Amino acid sequence: ARSDFRNPLRKYNEDILKKELFDQKLLGDLRNALADGQFRVYYQPKYDIRSEPPRLMSAEALVRWEHPELGMIPPGTFIPLFEGNGLITLVDNYVWEETAKQVAMWRNKFRFTLPVSVNISRADIFDPDLTERLCRLITNNGLEYCDIKLEVTESAYSQDADRLLGLIHTLRKIGFEIEMDDFGAGYSSLNMLSSMPIDVLKMDMSFVRNIENSETDLRLMKLILDIAGNLKLSVVAEGVETEGQLKLLRDADCDLVQGYYFSRPVPANEFEEFIRKEREQ
Ligand code: C2E
Ligand code: CA
Numbered sequence: 001a002r003s004d005f006r007n008p009l010r011k012y013n014e015d016i017l018k019k020e021l022f023d024q025k026l027l028g029d030l031r032n033a034l035a036d037g038q039f040r041v042y043y044q045p046k047y048d049i050r051s052e053p054p055r056l057m058s059a060e061a062l063v064r065w066e067h068p069e070l071g072m073i074p075p076g077t078f079i080p081l082f083e084g085n086g087l088i089t090l091v092d093n094y095v096w097e098e099t100a101k102q103v104a105m106w107r108n109k110f111r112f113t114l115p116v117s118v119n120i121s122r123a124d125i126f127d128p129d130l131t132e133r134l135c136r137l138i139t140n141n142g143l144e145y146c147d148i149k150l151e152v153t154e155s156a157y158s159q160d161a162d163r164l165l166g167l168i169h170t171l172r173k174i175g176f177e178i179e180m181d182d183f184g185a186g187y188s189s190l191n192m193l194s195s196m197p198i199d200v201l202k203m204d205m206s207f208v209r210n211i212e213n214s215e216t217d218l219r220l221m222k223l224i225l226d227i228a229g230n231l232k233l234s235v236v237a238e239g240v241e242t243e244g245q246l247k248l249l250r251d252a253d254c255d256l257v258q259g260y261y262f263s264r265p266v267p268a269n270e271f272e273e274f275i276r277k278e279r280e281q
């Protein structure tokens with residue numbers, strides 16, 4: 001066959017090549033980016049919707065890469081890449097340290113302790129120093145263990161369940177709270193609920209998206225809240241964007257909500273506005 005720009009296979013190969021080159025660039029740039037301080041930690045508030053008006057309870061730390069040539073790169077672009085080779089632990093460590101410093105700074109500035117959760121990736125679980133690193137965050141910054149919460153995604157559970165189970169036991173005994181992230185998005189959610197000791201269940205945003213127009217989705221959302229309630233777990237609903245979704249979640253007795261309805265993830269200085277507002281109430 002003659003080569004043809006519209007040949008779908010050729011187009012496909014070119015896309016793979018481009019993606020490969022892009023990934024290689026990001027991998028090559030990582031160490032310099034860490035040394036150069038190109039990673040930014042953004043914060044997204046979590047509100048308790050059982051009270052009126054809703055109360056600011058905590059936040060989630062979410063990383064972005066401010067690349068000098070490529071601009072702001074969202075985590076979905078580089079995290080899977082760095083997870084594959086363990087390099088994510090370097091990024092995560094940076095994010096955790098920034099977060100712990102920020103929590104301590106806000107406590108001193110506002111006399112208000114706002115716990116912040118950080119994401120633990122699958123690769124972190126294989127770091128033999130993980131527990132020690134997390135404990136150092138607390139002691140080095142004069143925090144309490146409950147000030148930094150740990151979000152572990154469901155996919156991490158299926159990989160090496162025994163190892164993770166042991167780790168979670170240890171971390172909880174020390175005093176960290178564990179949130180199961182993206183609950184319901186994977187295949188083994190219900191199995192894991194019976195074996196993993198967790199404190200909070202984060203309902204994946206796919207269960208929230210269509211509750212206003214799908215009776216089935218509404219029932220599923222309520223079912224997850226029922227299961228969590230039976231197990232005495234509190235629930236954070238992720239991806240709440242509209243007032244209608246908020247109302248349905250509140251009617252169903254959901255505890256906490258995170259999503260664009262309240263705020264997108266924002267830099268620390270912008271986040272301070274939320275703390276100020278909360279303190280005025
Ligand atoms: P995640 O942990 O499930 O974080 C929630 C994601 O949903 C964030 O995307 C957040 O910006 C987005 N989001 C929040 N509210 C809404 C909403 O109302 N609507 C929609 N459509 N999206 C909303 P982001 O910041 O792009 O992060 C994507 C994922 O990257 C995270 O998913 C998490 O798995 C990972 N990630 C982010 N930061 C870190 C980090 O520091 N370390 C590790 N290991 N993973 C991270
Ligand atoms: Ca998360």
Ligand code: CA
Pocket residue numbers: 181182202204238
């Ligand atoms: Ca999530």
Ligand code: CA
Pocket residue numbers: 153181182
């Ligand atoms: Ca996720």
